[in-house]
Amino acid sequence: MLKLSETIYNALRTHGEETYPHECCGVLLGRSYQSADGEGVNEVEEAVRAGNTRTDSAHNRYHIAPQELVRIQRQGRERGLDIVGFYHSHPDHPAQWSKTDFAEAHWLGCSYVITAVASGVAQQTNSFLLTGTSEDDKSFQDETIQVEELVAGRC
Amino acid sequence: MKIFIPTPLRVYADKQDAVQVNAQTVSEALNALTSQHPDLKKHLYSDEGKLRAFVNVYLNDEDVRYLPEKEATTVTEGDSLSIIPSIAGGQD
Numbered sequence: 416m417l418k419l420s421e422t423i424y425n426a427l428r429t430h431g432e433e434t435y436p437h438e439c440c441g442v443l444l445g446r447s448y449q450s451a452d453g454e455g456v457n458e459v460e461e462a463v464r465a466g467n468t469r470t471d472s473a474h475n476r477y478h479i480a481p482q483e484l485v486r487i488q489r490q491g492r493e494r495g496l497d498i499v500g501f502y503h504s505h506p507d508h509p510a511q512w513s514k515t516d517f518a519e520a521h522w523l524g525c526s527y528v529i530t531a532v533a534s535g536v537a538q539q540t541n542s543f544l545l546t547g548t549s550e551d552d553k554s555f556q557d558e559t560i561q562v563e564e565l566v567a568g569r570c
Numbered sequence: 571m572k573i574f575i576p577t578p579l580r581v582y583a584d585k586q587d588a589v590q591v592n593a594q595t596v597s598e599a600l601n602a603l604t605s606q607h608p609d610l611k612k613h614l615y616s617d618e619g620k621l622r623a624f625v626n627v628y629l630n631d632e633d634v635r636y637l638p639e640k641e642a643t644t645v646t647e648g649d650s651l652s653i654i655p656s657i658a659g660g661q662d
Contacts, residue, residue: 442657475661488652527659
């Protein structure tokens, strides 16, 4: 399960609208744990926007510079947070992982969040957990997104 | 020096997010890491013994593959290595 606040959920969707017709991308910082009923949870505390280095083909490709990941990881570490996932958008394309998404996915145990953005408006957002123990047996598993609504007086 | 382990590889490093090693060069540091945690080796290196293409190693904020001495670059106790698997994709 991917757990995140309504604020973060809206923020990653809005990012895709802002970069349309190009793919947006970003990093999800938070904590991974097992819930009381044994389900794996990636709980997001912060979504950090990242630059898409694929300026040659940004309408259908994204890449986050490793140097930026080093910086974001350091930023997370200072707050006691880990990288628990990534998000990107699919302009005028379904919120489903592609063969490219799969081939380029290497962060086992992390959530890959995809938002379909049609004509500049965010549509469906789906999350996929990258499961497996290695490159040889990795697979994407559909994952529930639990959006925590804002409660008056606290986030 | 410290080597920061990315989330997906921590299970092979006794669940640690960082490993302390003694080394004079980047190469020595990575060898020390895989000596301490042998299960990491196949996730970092191909069968030919080269770092997998999607595995990026940063010495502080510099990509090791672009340093003049590459993995022979000398390191000090205050340096850190970060192992960063690539993140990329696309809609088709």
